[in-house]
Amino acid sequence: MGYKAALRVWRGDAGAGALEDYQVEVNEGEVVLDVLHRLQASQASDLAIRWNCKAGKCGSCSMEINGRPRLACMTRMSVFTPTETLTITPMRTFPVIRDLVTDVSFNYAKAREIPSFSPPPDVKPGEFRMQQVDVNRSQEFRKCIECFLCQNTCHVIRDHTENEHAFSGPRFLMRIAELEMHPADTADRREIAQDDFGLGYCNITKCCTEVCPEHIKITDNAIIPMKERVVGRKYDPLVWLGDKIGRRTPKDTPKVPGKA
Amino acid sequence: MSDAELTSDTVVAGVGAATRAAVPGREPRPGGITWSDGDVDRYTYDVVVVGAGGSGLRAAIEARLHGKKTAIISKSLFGKAHTVMAEGGCAASMGNVNPNDNWQVHFRDTMRGGKFLNNWQMAELHAKEAPDRVWELEAWGALFDRTKDGKISQRNFGGHEYPRLAHVGDRTGLEIIRTLQQKVVAMQQADAVEFGDPEAMIKVYAETTITELIKDDSAGDGGRIAGAFGYFRDTGRFVLFEAPAVVLATGGIGKTYKVTSNSWEYTGDGHALALRAGAKLLNMEFVQLHPTGMVWPPSVRGLLVTESVRGDGGVLRNSEGKRFMFNYVPDVFRAQYAETEDEADRWYDDPDHNRRPPELLPRDEVARSINSEIKAGRGSPHGGVFLDIASRRPADYILQRLPSMYHQFKELADVDITKEPMEIGPTCHYVMGGVEVDPATGAASVPGLFAVGEVSGGMHGSNRLGGNSLSDLLVFGRRAGLGAAEYISALPSRPVVAEADLSSAAATALEPLGRADGENPYVIHAELQTVMNDLVGLIRRESELKTALVDLDKLRAREADVSAAGGRAYNPGWHLALDLRNMLVVAESVAQSALERQESRGGHTRDDYPAMSPEWRKVNLVCSAGAGGQVELRHQPIVPMRTDLLELFDIGELKKYMTEDELAGLPGAAATSGQEH
Numbered sequence: 001m002g003y004k005a006a007l008r009v010w011r012g013d014a015g016a017g018a019l020e021d022y023q024v025e026v027n028e029g030e031v032v033l034d035v036l037h038r039l040q041a042s043q044a045s046d047l048a049i050r051w052n053c054k055a056g057k058c059g060s061c062s063m064e065i066n067g068r069p070r071l072a073c074m075t076r077m078s079v080f081t082p083t084e085t086l087t088i089t090p091m092r093t094f095p096v097i098r099d100l101v102t103d104v105s106f107n108y109a110k111a112r113e114i115p116s117f118s119p120p121p122d123v124k125p126g127e128f129r130m131q132q133v134d135v136n137r138s139q140e141f142r143k144c145i146e147c148f149l150c151q152n153t154c155h156v157i158r159d160h161t162e163n164e165h166a167f168s169g170p171r172f173l174m175r176i177a178e179l180e181m182h183p184a185d186t187a188d189r190r191e192i193a194q195d196d197f198g199l200g201y202c203n204i205t206k207c208c209t210e211v212c213p214e215h216i217k218i219t220d221n222a223i224i225p226m227k228e229r230v231v232g233r234k235y236d237p238l239v240w241l242g243d244k245i246g247r248r249t250p251k252d253t254p255k256v257p258g259k260a
Numbered sequence: 261m262s263d264a265e266l267t268s269d270t271v272v273a274g275v276g277a278a279t280r281a282a283v284p285g286r287e288p289r290p291g292g293i294t295w296s297d298g299d300v301d302r303y304t305y306d307v308v309v310v311g312a313g314g315s316g317l318r319a320a321i322e323a324r325l326h327g328k329k330t331a332i333i334s335k336s337l338f339g340k341a342h343t344v345m346a347e348g349g350c351a352a353s354m355g356n357v358n359p360n361d362n363w364q365v366h367f368r369d370t371m372r373g374g375k376f377l378n379n380w381q382m383a384e385l386h387a388k389e390a391p392d393r394v395w396e397l398e399a400w401g402a403l404f405d406r407t408k409d410g411k412i413s414q415r416n417f418g419g420h421e422y423p424r425l426a427h428v429g430d431r432t433g434l435e436i437i438r439t440l441q442q443k444v445v446a447m448q449q450a451d452a453v454e455f456g457d458p459e460a461m462i463k464v465y466a467e468t469t470i471t472e473l474i475k476d477d478s479a480g481d482g483g484r485i486a487g488a489f490g491y492f493r494d495t496g497r498f499v500l501f502e503a504p505a506v507v508l509a510t511g512g513i514g515k516t517y518k519v520t521s522n523s524w525e526y527t528g529d530g531h532a533l534a535l536r537a538g539a540k541l542l543n544m545e546f547v548q549l550h551p552t553g554m555v556w557p558p559s560v561r562g563l564l565v566t567e568s569v570r571g572d573g574g575v576l577r578n579s580e581g582k583r584f585m586f587n588y589v590p591d592v593f594r595a596q597y598a599e600t601e602d603e604a605d606r607w608y609d610d611p612d613h614n615r616r617p618p619e620l621l622p623r624d625e626v627a628r629s630i631n632s633e634i635k636a637g638r639g640s641p642h643g644g645v646f647l648d649i650a651s652r653r654p655a656d657y658i659l660q661r662l663p664s665m666y667h668q669f670k671e672l673a674d675v676d677i678t679k680e681p682m683e684i685g686p687t688c689h690y691v692m693g694g695v696e697v698d699p700a701t702g703a704a705s706v707p708g709l710f711a712v713g714e715v716s717g718g719m720h721g722s723n724r725l726g727g728n729s730l731s732d733l734l735v736f737g738r739r740a741g742l743g744a745a746e747y748i749s750a751l752p753s754r755p756v757v758a759e760a761d762l763s764s765a766a767a768t769a770l771e772p773l774g775r776a777d778g779e780n781p782y783v784i785h786a787e788l789q790t791v792m793n794d795l796v797g798l799i800r801r802e803s804e805l806k807t808a809l810v811d812l813d814k815l816r817a818r819e820a821d822v823s824a825a826g827g828r829a830y831n832p833g834w835h836l837a838l839d840l841r842n843m844l845v846v847a848e849s850v851a852q853s854a855l856e857r858q859e860s861r862g863g864h865t866r867d868d869y870p871a872m873s874p875e876w877r878k879v880n881l882v883c884s885a886g887a888g889g890q891v892e893l894r895h896q897p898i899v900p901m902r903t904d905l906l907e908l909f910d911i912g913e914l915k916k917y918m919t920e921d922e923l924a925g926l927p928g929a930a931a932t933s934g935q936e937h
């Protein structure tokens with residue numbers, strides 16, 4: 001086939017920037033990242049793109065293509081018509097470093113706040129026994145390639161910067177669910193999921209699920225079950241009694257790292 | 261959310277996100293500064309690990325566990341390393357599926373796969389320690405697929421006698437990288453409690469490239485490692501890590517080839533850094549072409565199709581629909597592989613009484629066979645052959661065992677692998693050659709320098725078995741971290757970085773930006789890939805290798821005049837210009853070694869020397885840097901294998917690989933022919 005596509009690519013840095021127009025050749029079977037690479041090699045050698053595997057496995061080339069958060073390496077040019085102009089912009093939620101590359105350090109900071117895997121202290125390596133049916137749930141969440149498209153899309157932080165401290169975002173609420181459903185984990189993160197990581201901010205609009213390139217059912221399988229678990233704990237009569245007699249936090253609730 | 265709601269207008273307005281109120285930890289760093297004496301950030305560490313894939317993270321974890329202050333340098337973001345591309349699994353003889361498995365069998369398979377050129381001391385350590393390294397990951401939170409009795413499941417793979425690969429569907433590498441990443445985070449959380457700073461003892465420097473290793477040669481003895489110099493990719497600002505130990509964990513060299521399963525990071529940085537620092541590269545001619553890469557559409561040519569497809573029942577067919585692998589079982593493997601389709605098919609359910617399907621031969625054999633079929637005109641429409649699992653396994657089995665492959669073919673090629681065969685062909689996948697290291701510690705010949713994983717050499721001989729890479733990363737990652745920690749503890753004084761070395765490294769890095777109208781780095785890179793693909797590829801011959809060396813010479817002259825437009829902040833043109841220097845010296849090492857080795861073995865096939873030679877098996881080819889930076893090659897004898905390990909093999913098998921002299925003294929060596937089974 002082969003045609004010239006019209007691209008409008010955001011160029012600039014933290015200070016300022018604008019959309020710039022380019023005409024780039026497109027060949028059969030190509031993805032958006034191929035076309036951006038051709039642009040880079042032939043017309044704009046310093047065009048900043050973050051990418052790595054070009055196979056949908058590393059989650060580096062997240063950007064917004066005609067306004068939709070996508071991986072450039074998994075977006076085929078055939079989903080657009082040859083006459084369509086492609087507008088390619090950096091992820092909106094994160095600060096721009098340069099061109100299509102954003103500063104995603106927010107996500108790494110959030111990852112460090114979640115209490116880590118806590119196996120029973122008396123189980124030695126090699127002694128774990130788990131059934132496939134029990135690991136299936138957490139395995140779905142561990143498919144996550146950390147492209148942060150869900151974080152970028154979630155309106156709780158996309159449209160409300162003020163929530164950034166209180167809300168971890170879908171990726172890390174899912175990480176909490178993953179640990180909660182891990183058959184060998186002993187900690188109880190239900191209370192802190194609500195109080196420290198902002199589970200309650202999620203109003204299940206499922207935008208995260210819609211943009212997930214791994215097709216993980218973030219809302220249905222991670223966030224909603226976590227909300228149910230949090231509610232189940234909060235209204236448990238024994239927990240209520242514990243609260244009354246002054247034992248507010250059970251000892252298997254881990255401390256949030258970095259919090260007093 | 262629909263596409264319509266996210267119109268481009270909204271998006272353009274949203275880009276202003278960069279200028280909104282600053283949130284702590286989210287301020288963009290300054291960029292676009294030119295070199296001056298003050299333009300370098302200095303950090304002091306005990307151990308600097310260059311590379312944040314499986315081996316680098318495992319080494320860093322071990323160094324930290326031994327109390328060493330450790331920096332992890334990553335060209336990409338934390339968690340994006342090439343290890344995520346590993347699909348099939350991690351080989352370890354846990355014996356969970358077949359209790360007959362043990363380290364001796366794994367060792368034997370590894371040596372066979374490498375055609376007996378492996379550093380057998382590494383192969384022995386690897387086979388013995390791999391199970392502990394896998395179990396340890398489970399204690400750090402990894403969730404492998406399970407057997408019915410709740411243990412870690414293990415799958416069949418090419419060259420492995422028993423089901424041996426611990427796996428998670430076909431995304432095992434991702435599971436391993438994520439587990440190690442989360443272990444680093446867990447250690448940082450503990451350090452935050454102990455030291456008040458999560459990064460007090462182990463810190464990740466993401467999107468940072470090392471361009472030079474710096475030595476302290478004040479004693480005049482050739483010097484020892486004193487630090488590593490590089491730049492932050494986002495700002496272009498220079499950075500110096502002062503450290504007595506550097507662990508190279510930079511992976512491979514695949515980006516010197518056009519058709520490759522490797523990501524952009526695989527530019528041979530560690531190989532080149534080691535060479536320039538005075539270390540040696542071992543057997544660089546051995547480059548593995550994975551037999552099954554995608555061949556269509558062109559933009560994904562080379563993308564990996566996991567060997568698990570064959571381990572789980574997939575077969576290779578030519579355009580006539582014939583399972584051609586039965587025609588290509590080489591003499592050395594004839595005893596272990598089925599001769600008929602019926603026997604091969606029975607093996608999946610009854611491996612104790614049937615021999616393996618020839619589709620599960622080691623990768624070098626399968627890649628060459630596919631190449632021969634294509635050359636004979638029996639290829640598929642887009643220049644590959646067919647890999648068929650659709651006609652052999654039910655759709656739900658395929659979806660459960662091979663979800664990423666389903667996803668990959670569906671989204672990138674419009675092929676439903678549960679209904680149609682895949683079109684595949686060989687793709688550059690792995691380099692067996694690498695930095696020569698001490699088997700137990702990963703130490704290179706330069707004091708303070710260590711290498712681990714794909715950048716190290718020896719472990720896999722002339723051909724790596726699938727699944728032995730992930731286990732290699734873990735076993736030798738731990739050993740290199742420990743080796744570096746012990747080296748530092750024994751060091752009488754810390755080496756010092758000379759200011760002159762610092763300025764010279766900075767000046768070299770700035771050169772491409774200073775030239776006005778030089779060569780375009782993208783053009784030189786594309787030409788280099790063509791030379792390597794066409795002249796130093798799967799099948800090699802003397803005339804082509806000589807042409808390749810002449811072409812590489814010319815490219816190197818042009819590389820000296822390469823220029824990068826733009827500034828220092830996140831400038832891929834500049835980054836590529838600097839990577840080119842590494843790729844060219846690595847390419848030259850491969851081509852020179854390939855020209856020298858006059859035999860065919862594993863990942864090195866010479867059209868003009870098609871046989872495997874017992875005399876050449878005794879030779880390691882070693883590259884070092886000459887005074888003018890040119891690659892110098894010499895022969896180095898192999899270390900003879902210990903007798904108790906030799907005795908794991910049938911004497912008849914050893915005779916196919918070794919000379920009479922080597923076998924003298926072994927029981928049965930004098931007999932005219934060995935017993936085969």
